[in-house]
Amino acid sequence: xxxxxxxxxxxxxxxGMRVRIALAEKGLDYELIEEDLSNKSxxxxxxxxxxxxxxxxxxxxxxxxxxxxxxxxxxxxWRHKSPLLPSDPCARAKARFWADYVDKNIYAIGxxxxxxxxxxxxxxxxELIECFKVLEGELGDKPYFGGDxxxxxxVALIPFYSWFYAMETCGNFxxxxxxxxxxxxxxxxxxxxxxxxxLPDQYKMYCFLLELKTKFQAQ
Amino acid sequence: xxxxxLLFGAWASPYSHRVxxxxxxxxxxYKYVEEDLANKSPxxxxxxxxxxxxxVLVHNGNPIVxxxxxxxxxxETWPGYPLLPKDPYERAIARFWAKFIxxxxxxxxxxxxxxxxxxxxxxxxxxxxxxxxxxxxLKEKRFFxxxxxxxxxxxANFISFWVGAFEEAFGSELLTREKFPKLTNWxxxxxxNTVVKxxxxxxxxxxxxxxxxxxxxxxxx
Numbered sequence: 540x541x542x543x544x545x546x547x548x549x550x551x552x553x554x555g556m557r558v559r560i561a562l563a564e565k566g567l568d569y570e571l572i573e574e575d576l577s578n579k580s581x582x583x584x585x586x587x588x589x590x591x592x593x594x595x596x597x598x599x600x601x602x603x604x605x606x607x608x609x610x611x612x613x614x615x616x617w618r619h620k621s622p623l624l625p626s627d628p629c630a631r632a633k634a635r636f637w638a639d640y641v642d643k644n645i646y647a648i649g650x651x652x653x654x655x656x657x658x659x660x661x662x663x664x665x666e667l668i669e670c671f672k673v674l675e676g677e678l679g680d681k682p683y684f685g686g687d688x689x690x691x692x693x694v695a696l697i698p699f700y701s702w703f704y705a706m707e708t709c710g711n712f713x714x715x716x717x718x719x720x721x722x723x724x725x726x727x728x729x730x731x732x733x734x735x736x737x738l739p740d741q742y743k744m745y746c747f748l749l750e751l752k753t754k755f756q757a758q
Numbered sequence: 759x760x761x762x763x764l765l766f767g768a769w770a771s772p773y774s775h776r777v778x779x780x781x782x783x784x785x786x787x788y789k790y791v792e793e794d795l796a797n798k799s800p801x802x803x804x805x806x807x808x809x810x811x812x813x814v815l816v817h818n819g820n821p822i823v824x825x826x827x828x829x830x831x832x833x834e835t836w837p838g839y840p841l842l843p844k845d846p847y848e849r850a851i852a853r854f855w856a857k858f859i860x861x862x863x864x865x866x867x868x869x870x871x872x873x874x875x876x877x878x879x880x881x882x883x884x885x886x887x888x889x890x891x892x893x894x895x896l897k898e899k900r901f902f903x904x905x906x907x908x909x910x911x912x913x914a915n916f917i918s919f920w921v922g923a924f925e926e927a928f929g930s931e932l933l934t935r936e937k938f939p940k941l942t943n944w945x946x947x948x949x950x951n952t953v954v955k956x957x958x959x960x961x962x963x964x965x966x967x968x969x970x971x972x973x974x975x976x977x978x979x
Contacts, residue, residue: 589858589891603850605857615846628834630824639824640808673808 545568545597549576551747553698554606555594556737560694563733564621569596596734607638610694623691635722636685637677638695644670653702653709653742654752671718678724686709689731690756693724697734700725704741705748761900763788766802766817768795769959769968772916773825774813778830779912779957784836824857841909854897855895855902855912863888864916871924872972889938891915896940899946911948918945919958926961927968 545563548555562569574583574593586595586602593604598608603612604727614623624631648670651663674696678684703714703725715722716727728734760952765781766790767774781788791811793802805814805821815831820830833841842849866888869881892914896902902910922945923934935942947956 577818601847603847604854608850608857611853612850613848615849628831629817629820629822631834632827632831635830636822636824637826722842756850 543570543599545557546570546599546656547572547580547586547593547595549574549593550739551733551744552593553665554702556698556701557606557694558596558613558752559592559611559655559691559737560622560697561613564689564694564731565613565621566620567613567617605692607642607695607724610691614691616708623685623694625685625690634685634691637674637692641695641699642675645696645703649699650703651708653748654755656756660710664712668717669707671714671721677722678720682727683724689728694699697725697728698738700729701706701738701741705745707748707753708745737758761787762816762818764791765789765817766791766793766799766805766812766814768812770964771812772920774826774893775957775959776876776912776915777815777828777832779915780832780909780955781959782833782839782842782953783839783907785798785838786836787833788837788855814967815870826860826909826913829912833909839906841903841912843903843908852903855892855910858888858891859910859913859917863892867916867921870932871928871930885932886937889917889941893938893941896944901944907948907954909950911944915948915954917941918948919961920964923961923964927965942946 543565544562546555546558548559548571552571556728559571572580572582574580576593579591583593583595587593587604588599590604592604594609595604596612597603598612598616603609622673624634645667646668649664651659652667655663674684680681681687683689684696703722707714729738762780763931765774765777767777767790768850769792778790791799791801793799795812798810799833801816803810805816806823809823811823813823813825815828817831817835822828824897829841840959842852863885866884868882870885873881892902899905899908902914917933925932930932933941933945
């Protein structure tokens, strides 16, 4: 491989999608290895012995772990094409703050929206919409969170769009009704090949999450 | 225009002290504003409307929040002492450990110390496992940053000082020399560093504070 890149991935993981989007934005070739988390490969366990999870990017034999850390690494090494972070330190700090905000909230809350029932699910739906509204506030009238250019906050958040159908169906609510700006932003991102090729079909994701939900509830 | 650097912090907050350490290592002049977290100032709420927490760095009127985001900002804005390695790969490794400390270690220590009953047991098992990863990462280095203190050491400040104060306050044992000889050595090196020493709260005051406030306080990242 020209760039000597391997990505240990899981097709359904929003974290893996972030890395795939970043690699595609930079036009990089890589080998994609699909992991089975119920039977983790020796390579995964060797490359990420501390967390034992995907995504892991292996560049020239050296592993980088944690999706947003990987995205920053990619941005720093291949910095001349499609920058994902601004150059001004203040703007960079803002971008890191919002990427961190997405990380702190969307996965955990979203999981309860499609995965839980009753009061817990209702509370999660409310929280999710609140977070989305905060994000809409930050987005404002900009085409992307990165401004005119697609950036790290967009990369951090857009994979969760693949959960929208599942969340709406399981939660019996409409995200576009509550957060139209966010959905417009998501569709704009989906027009980018890097995004549309990295996100799975929403219905396929729904079926997969439904299976997971059944497994959680059985436990 | 003269440069203005303000830091909103809380004396007992390890997150707040991280920023002080970084500013001091870089030799940046700043004005410190102590926040009463039970009665937050309008300035704090204006500068950090989303999380409403300390620390907040305000540089020429621009607020930066979240301690690790602030550390990266400080590193990029002021030249001189490097808080992170220059090499992108080494930098990614440092960021990994910083995230591991905050997301896993600190969370487990909090839960093991004053979490709900059902969370405590699991957390208590995790703490030594996580500390062991840090012990192994230190290898033969003086600091996580190598010969000198770096961002990972600063983020691990909680482990070097607050854990000890907590152990004294509650008679618990999290970090022993037998189990974690390298981490223990690192702790001594770190807290005895001239700059770090200036940035730590008084030990007795912290112990008393922890005893009084067992059960949680709105201390933040």
